[in-house]
Amino acid sequence: MIEFHDAGYGYGGRELLTEMTLSLAPGSFHFLTGPSGTGKTTFLKLCYRELQATAGRVSILGQDTRDMGRDEVAQLRRKIGVVHQDCQFLDHLSLGENVALPLTVADRPRDDQDLVDLLAWVGLTEQIKAKPPELSGGERQRAALARAVIMSPDVILADEPTGNVDWEMSLRLLQLLIELNRMGKTVVIATHDMHLIRQAKSQVPARVLRISNRRIQQAGADL
Amino acid sequence: MKTILLPFLTFSESAQGRVVPPSGFTARLTVLTAAAMAFLAVFALALSLATGRLAERWGNELARASTVRISAPEDQVDAQIKAALDVLNTTPGVASARVLSRDEEMALLEPWFGPSLPVDTLPLPALIEVIETAEGYDGEGLRLRLAGEAPGAVLDDHSRWRRPLIKAASRLRFLGYVSLILIAGVTAGMITLAANAALAANAQVIRTLRLVGATDSYIARAFERRFTLRGFTGAVIGAFFGTVAVALLPSAQLEGGFLTGLGFSGLQWFWPCVIPPLAGFVAFLATRFAALQTLRRLM
Ligand SMILES: Nc1ncnc2c1ncn2[C@@H]1O[C@H](COP(=O)(O)OP(=O)(O)OP(=O)(O)O)[C@@H](O)[C@H]1O
Ligand SMILES: [Mg+2]
Numbered sequence: 001m002i003e004f005h006d007a008g009y010g011y012g013g014r015e016l017l018t019e020m021t022l023s024l025a026p027g028s029f030h031f032l033t034g035p036s037g038t039g040k041t042t043f044l045k046l047c048y049r050e051l052q053a054t055a056g057r058v059s060i061l062g063q064d065t066r067d068m069g070r071d072e073v074a075q076l077r078r079k080i081g082v083v084h085q086d087c088q089f090l091d092h093l094s095l096g097e098n099v100a101l102p103l104t105v106a107d108r109p110r111d112d113q114d115l116v117d118l119l120a121w122v123g124l125t126e127q128i129k130a131k132p133p134e135l136s137g138g139e140r141q142r143a144a145l146a147r148a149v150i151m152s153p154d155v156i157l158a159d160e161p162t163g164n165v166d167w168e169m170s171l172r173l174l175q176l177l178i179e180l181n182r183m184g185k186t187v188v189i190a191t192h193d194m195h196l197i198r199q200a201k202s203q204v205p206a207r208v209l210r211i212s213n214r215r216i217q218q219a220g221a222d223l
Numbered sequence: 224m225k226t227i228l229l230p231f232l233t234f235s236e237s238a239q240g241r242v243v244p245p246s247g248f249t250a251r252l253t254v255l256t257a258a259a260m261a262f263l264a265v266f267a268l269a270l271s272l273a274t275g276r277l278a279e280r281w282g283n284e285l286a287r288a289s290t291v292r293i294s295a296p297e298d299q300v301d302a303q304i305k306a307a308l309d310v311l312n313t314t315p316g317v318a319s320a321r322v323l324s325r326d327e328e329m330a331l332l333e334p335w336f337g338p339s340l341p342v343d344t345l346p347l348p349a350l351i352e353v354i355e356t357a358e359g360y361d362g363e364g365l366r367l368r369l370a371g372e373a374p375g376a377v378l379d380d381h382s383r384w385r386r387p388l389i390k391a392a393s394r395l396r397f398l399g400y401v402s403l404i405l406i407a408g409v410t411a412g413m414i415t416l417a418a419n420a421a422l423a424a425n426a427q428v429i430r431t432l433r434l435v436g437a438t439d440s441y442i443a444r445a446f447e448r449r450f451t452l453r454g455f456t457g458a459v460i461g462a463f464f465g466t467v468a469v470a471l472l473p474s475a476q477l478e479g480g481f482l483t484g485l486g487f488s489g490l491q492w493f494w495p496c497v498i499p500p501l502a503g504f505v506a507f508l509a510t511r512f513a514a515l516q517t518l519r520r521l522m
Contacts, residue, residue: 070438074433088427088430093242097241101242104242105242105432105436105437106436
């Protein structure tokens with residue numbers, strides 16, 4: 001699905017991540033942890049080609065990211081659902097329209113019942129007509145997750161999807177991601193929440209990637 | 224979806240049109256400028272068409288305008304005709320010179336004297352018809368040479384004074400066309416600026432659209448649609464008022480037709496209808512160009 005070959009990344013010459021060689025297998029479930037500012041978001045951005053590796057090679061869904069055209073990047077994004085840490089929405093559209101936005105820009109028909117079901121799953125049925133600025137942080141995060149999965153992507157990358165929600169909602173969102181993983185989708189979740197990781201490990205064979213010392217390492221079973 | 228006039232101009236509250244937030248002020252400004260430009264375009268068009276008509280009519284009258292009349296004692300007439308023809312045929316700017324037959328002369332005189340003219344008894348002077356080339360001849364020079372070679376020859380070129388006016392009319396028509404091109408250019412430039420401003424104002428929206436998989440051409444279309452519609456709408460308003468203004472011009476059909484009405488005639492009234500689709504097309508191209516450029520830069 002996503003492969004790193006000795007890849008590295010630095011903002012403006014300052015090396016942030018280096019010597020990353022790993023492969024995220026189809027259908028795998030990964031957590032990504034590490035102290036704040038170590039590059040979790042940066043790593044995920046490399047995974048959906050918001051950023052391009054400054055060293056080594058990254059290939060996504062079998063495509064080398066270096067020689068991708070602009071339209072190919074757009075096509076790629078349709079196969080990867082991303083929950084952004086800063087949850088970007090279009091403030092002039094309703095929540096429902098925002099969640100359906102990936103379908104809209106891909107010129108795909110939107111099934112309103114599917115949209116309602118999806119919003120029900122993340123507990124946002126009531127807010128379907130609300131504008132994003134009127135939502136709480138947690139509601140925005142749930143909407144971001146709904147938007148990430150609406151295209152039924154092969155890969156789901158979630159950057160702190162449970163950062164602003166209570167434990168109960170965290171479990172619910174995790175459950176959604178686990179369900180998706182059981183349907184065969186590759187899932188990567190960046191999080192600080194060790195409880196969440198433990199909870200997930202009791203249900204799926206989740207692996208943990210830890211960023212430390214500018215490198216990505218597979219964490220041991222003990223975590 | 225309702226399609227009007229142009230295939231790329233679809234009026235609809237479709238999702239694509241709505242992904243970019245509405246922008247009240249620049250929108251109104253674009254419509255206003257397009258209206259003003261279309262208004263001016265109607266006048267430039269009227270000017271071009273009217274001066275074109277003028278130049279054509281005068282040109283036709285001029286083509287066969289000159290004659291050389293030979294009035295000489297009977298025994299010299301043939302010699303002088305020959306001398307005059309020699310002069311004419313060697314004068315630069317004269318396309319052809321030909322002696323009119325008696326029948327042709329009678330046809331020329333008929334409007335004045337009626338068909339029952341006892342023409343055989345009249346001592347009619349010989350007439351040579353002179354047809355000019357487009358450049359025309361030097362009237363004074365020709366007159367002098369004729370005076371030297373055939374003293375009885377009189378050059379009658381009374382309509383030739385219009386020649387410089389025809390030149391002016393053609394020049395005016397050309398300027399009218401140049402104005403139309405300039406108006407189209409200014410419209411394109413203005414729409415490009417407006418589109419660039421809109422793109423810059425929506426950088427965050429564009430970023431979000433990209434993150435969810437929108438291609439450049441999808442994003443560009445959202446803007447194109449808008450500006451095409453604005454350019455078209457503005458031009459409809461402007462062209463309408465411009466045409467009304469031209470229609471209300473006093474008809475300047477003076478005696479002698481020196482001024483033709485500075486408006487449209489007949490089917491030419493349909494020309495202003497071409498302006499709005501053209502404005503829409505210019506807006507479409509300008510926005511597409513601006514959007515694809517900017518999107519490439521906003522990586
Ligand atoms: N656009 C950027 N330009 C320059 N430096 C950046 C940029 N984005 C991030 N950084 C730096 O790169 C480092 C890693 O950032 P990143 O967002 O990947 O961290 P993170 O692990 O996701 O942190 P957090 O847990 O707080 O979300 C930080 O030190 C940050 O200051
Ligand atoms: Mg982060």
